[in-house]
Amino acid sequence: MAWQQLSVITVQALCEPIADLLTRLGALSVSFDDAGNQPLYEPRPGETPIWQKTRVTALFAADAALSAVEETILQQLSGDQLSGWCVESLPDQVWERAWLEHFKPMRFGPRLWVCPSGQAPLAAEAVNLTLDPGLAFGTGTHATTALCLEWLDTQDLRNACLIDFGCGSGILAIAAVLLGARSAYAVDIDPQALIATCENACKNRVENAVQCCRPEELADFAADVLIANILAKPLIELAPAIAARVRPGGRLVLSGILHPELDDVQRAYSAHFDFSSAAIREQWVRLIGVRR
Numbered sequence: 001m002a003w004q005q006l007s008v009i010t011v012q013a014l015c016e017p018i019a020d021l022l023t024r025l026g027a028l029s030v031s032f033d034d035a036g037n038q039p040l041y042e043p044r045p046g047e048t049p050i051w052q053k054t055r056v057t058a059l060f061a062a063d064a065a066l067s068a069v070e071e072t073i074l075q076q077l078s079g080d081q082l083s084g085w086c087v088e089s090l091p092d093q094v095w096e097r098a099w100l101e102h103f104k105p106m107r108f109g110p111r112l113w114v115c116p117s118g119q120a121p122l123a124a125e126a127v128n129l130t131l132d133p134g135l136a137f138g139t140g141t142h143a144t145t146a147l148c149l150e151w152l153d154t155q156d157l158r159n160a161c162l163i164d165f166g167c168g169s170g171i172l173a174i175a176a177v178l179l180g181a182r183s184a185y186a187v188d189i190d191p192q193a194l195i196a197t198c199e200n201a202c203k204n205r206v207e208n209a210v211q212c213c214r215p216e217e218l219a220d221f222a223a224d225v226l227i228a229n230i231l232a233k234p235l236i237e238l239a240p241a242i243a244a245r246v247r248p249g250g251r252l253v254l255s256g257i258l259h260p261e262l263d264d265v266q267r268a269y270s271a272h273f274d275f276s277s278a279a280i281r282e283q284w285v286r287l288i289g290v291r292r
Helices: 012-024 066-076 093-099 141-153 171-178 192-205 230-236 239-243 259-269
Strands: 005-012 029-034 053-061 083-089 106-108 112-116 127-131 161-165 182-187 210-213 222-229 246-258 274-275 279-281 284-291
Touching: 005 012, 005 066, 012 066, 012 182, 029 274, 053 066, 066 083, 083 192, 106 127, 112 141, 112 171, 127 171, 127 192, 141 171, 141 222, 141 246, 141 279, 141 284, 161 171, 171 182, 171 192, 171 222, 171 246, 182 192, 192 210, 230 239, 230 259, 239 246, 239 259, 246 259, 259 274, 259 284
Parallel strands: 112 127, 161 182, 161 222, 182 210, 222 246
Antiparallel strands: 005 053, 005 083, 029 053, 106 112, 246 284, 274 284, 279 284
C-alpha cells in the first residue's frame, strides 16, 4: 500500500493545533522537524522538542483528499503563518524500521559496541548491546549519550549498583550491566521510555538485572554509580534528590550540559561532590563527581 505525506512550515505556537487538526482530518501520524537550522538539545524525559520554525509532516492513506485537508487548515488557522506546503507520494515500507537506514553499529571505547537489531556486531568478542530505541530518546548518536557510554566502557563496574536517571531507551543502564554491573535501575517519567527500556533489556538478556520504574517508585537506597543524562535545568532542580541517591564514595555522572551552564550545574552539587575535570564534545559537557 502506498501513502501520501503532507507537510507545512509554521511557527512554534501553531505546531500542536495543526497536529491536532491533522489527526482529526485522518492523519495516521504527525511528526515535527526543524525548518530553521535551530540546534536541538537533548529533551527532558517526556518532552517533545518544538523549534521556533517547524515543519509539521503528516502521513495519510493513498486515497486521502489532501487538497481538502489543506483548505480546512487554512480556514481554521492563521494562513500567514503557514508556508512551504508540500505533498508527496511515498512507497510502502516498514516505518518502525526505517530509522535503521541511518543507525549503524557504533563503538564506544575499547569494549562496547551498540548495534541495531538485525545487524551483526562488527566485533563478536566485544561487549555488544542490541538496541531498538522505539519512541524513546537514546541511541548513542547524540554527544551527551556517547560521552556517558565512553565513560562506562572505561570503568570497573563489577558488583556495582547503578541508577540511570532519565533512562530514555535504557542504553546506559543496559550497557552498565553488560559491562559488569550487578544491577541497574532505569528511571524515567515517560511511560514510552520505560517500555522501550524493558524491551531493550529483554533483547540483551539482562531483564533480570535491569529494573524499570518512575522516580517515585524507586526503592530507598544509595547507588554506587548514578548517571543523569538530561539537561542543565532539571539537573539543578533535582540536585538534592539526585545527590541523596549516591552513597559516600560513589560516583556521579552528569551529562546533557551545555558549556556555558557548567558552573551553575557544578555549583548545585558542590556541597556533596568533588568533581574531576570535565569532558567536552562539541558544545556538550560531561561531569564526573565522587560523593564525600
